[in-house]
Amino acid sequence: MSGGEFDIEGLYVPWLMALGLLALVLNWGLRRVLALTGFYRWVWHPALFDMALYLLLLYGLHRAAGFLF
Numbered sequence: 001m002s003g004g005e006f007d008i009e010g011l012y013v014p015w016l017m018a019l020g021l022l023a024l025v026l027n028w029g030l031r032r033v034l035a036l037t038g039f040y041r042w043v044w045h046p047a048l049f050d051m052a053l054y055l056l057l058l059y060g061l062h063r064a065a066g067f068l069f
Helices: 015-037 044-067
Strands: 005-008 011-014
Touching: 005 015, 011 044, 015 044
Parallel strands: none
Antiparallel strands: 005 011
């Protein structure tokens, strides 16, 4: 790892892109769980809530990755 990116077979990928994809997968799974439990009945604007949830997941992953690297 050098300069905030990692190498996959000669292709340099920024860490934020990898964390963004991981946050997207986690967001998808969490949205499914919340929808199955009926949580969205209590949410005023589901699209804004989903975006905020994604940003919080991305921030948490970024902070956690900062301690690892």
